Amino acid sequence: MSQDRAEIVDLPSSSAPRGGAPRDVSKEPARPAVESRSPLGAGALIVCDNLVKIYKVADLEVVALQGLDLLIEPGEFIALVGASGSGKSTLMNILGGLDVPSAGRAVVAGHALGDMGRRERSEYRRRVIGFVWQQTARNLLRYLTARQNVELPMLLNGVGKGEREERSADLLARVGLAERGDHRPERLSGGEQQRVAIAVALANRPAVLFADEPTGELDTATAREVFDLLRGVNQELGVTIVVVTHDPLVSEQVSRTIAIRDGRTSTETLRRRAVTDAGDHHVISEEYAVLDRVGRLQLPRAHVEALGLERRVRLALEPDHISVWPDRDRSADPDDHGDQHLDHTGKPGEIV
Ligand SMILES: Nc1ncnc2c1ncn2[C@@H]1O[C@H](COP(=O)(O)OP(=O)(O)OP(=O)(O)O)[C@@H](O)[C@H]1O
Numbered sequence: 455m456s457q458d459r460a461e462i463v464d465l466p467s468s469s470a471p472r473g474g475a476p477r478d479v480s481k482e483p484a485r486p487a488v489e490s491r492s493p494l495g496a497g498a499l500i501v502c503d504n505l506v507k508i509y510k511v512a513d514l515e516v517v518a519l520q521g522l523d524l525l526i527e528p529g530e531f532i533a534l535v536g537a538s539g540s541g542k543s544t545l546m547n548i549l550g551g552l553d554v555p556s557a558g559r560a561v562v563a564g565h566a567l568g569d570m571g572r573r574e575r576s577e578y579r580r581r582v583i584g585f586v587w588q589q590t591a592r593n594l595l596r597y598l599t600a601r602q603n604v605e606l607p608m609l610l611n612g613v614g615k616g617e618r619e620e621r622s623a624d625l626l627a628r629v630g631l632a633e634r635g636d637h638r639p640e641r642l643s644g645g646e647q648q649r650v651a652i653a654v655a656l657a658n659r660p661a662v663l664f665a666d667e668p669t670g671e672l673d674t675a676t677a678r679e680v681f682d683l684l685r686g687v688n689q690e691l692g693v694t695i696v697v698v699t700h701d702p703l704v705s706e707q708v709s710r711t712i713a714i715r716d717g718r719t720s721t722e723t724l725r726r727r728a729v730t731d732a733g734d735h736h737v738i739s740e741e742y743a744v745l746d747r748v749g750r751l752q753l754p755r756a757h758v759e760a761l762g763l764e765r766r767v768r769l770a771l772e773p774d775h776i777s778v779w780p781d782r783d784r785s786a787d788p789d790d791h792g793d794q795h796l797d798h799t800g801k802p803g804e805i806v
Pocket residue numbers: 509510511516517518536537538539540541542543544545
């Protein structure tokens with residue numbers, strides 16, 4: 455789990471940009487929200503600040519989240535990606551109010567998740583968020599029909615019969631299952647069950663919908679349909695959506711993909727549409743490393759491997775970026791120091 459330690463760069467405070475000529479910000483690429491946080495997370499719907507989760511199993515401690523930072527704005531549609539065991543579900547369980555952090559802060563729609571009592575926690579889960587699991591069987595009660603499943607969260611919240619019926623009909627129509635309301639889950643396909651699960655999750659008009667690999671058990675075509683549905687829900691209802699996925703096609707459709715590595719957010723890929731001078735539309739995709747509050751960032755593994763970086767790197771502040779060079783001080787030739795070694799490595803790695 456700690457094999458990436460050597461790749462974490464602590465930017466010295468002297469690396470912060472100094473004075474210099476004013477920049478034309480309008481010409482610069484979009485920056486991740488995490489860079490404009492002052493104070494931390496102002497206006498954000500979801501804030502994770504230095505989140506830590508340690509599981510204790512017998513005498514063993516598993517550090518599933520080790521200082522994770524995350525900011526999500528209202529209305530965003532976010533894909534969370536990362537290798538198996540990187541901490542995605544741990545994060546989702548904390549954000550979903552199913553588990554509590556060991557340290558750090560997680561706030562969703564004004565609810566501090568580490569401090570909630572049992573009652574606030576259950577209110578939070580019933581009213582503020584919706585949750586969709588990967589396992590279709592876990593999302594729905596098998597002895598209830600699709601319509602009854604959708605009505606259940608409203609029933610628990612004391613919504614009257616008339617409104618329940620109207621809203622469940624609306625939701626089932628929205629997920630394309632207006633005709634299947636009387637079917638129990640066993641008479642629905644996997645994709646249909648996940649559609650009903652999304653309707654259930656939306657029943658109480660949540661601020662955020664969390665989905666942990668909702669298409670993990672579906673074939674590619676069905677997964678695509680479910681994902682299109684989520685995108686429609688995000689755009690038409692304005693619900694913020696955070697979805698864990700391994701599907702590379704899915705992560706290409708969202709506006710922001712956040713990669714988790716070893717219990718930390720490592721990179722963010724932003725996608726935005728741009729129009730060329732000739733009027734052609736195209737999608738620009740840019741990858742950013744996430745900088746935490748004390749200036750740490752994780753270099754992408756591919757960059758580290760490409761330049762053979764290990765243990766320490768040399769940094770240099772340039773007027774508008776920071777360069778990162780491999781440490782070649784201990785090379786075979788004792789007279790050969792510093793920049794001359796850059797000739798052997800070709801292009802230096804660069805931050806920002
Ligand atoms: N309840 C638990 N008790 C002990 N260790 C746990 C528990 N849940 C998760 N872990 C450990 O925490 C780490 C993160 O697990 P997590 O389930 O969050 O990963 P993930 O990114 O969701 O992986 P996957 O893609 O396989 O679903 C792993 O090392 C895992 O073994």
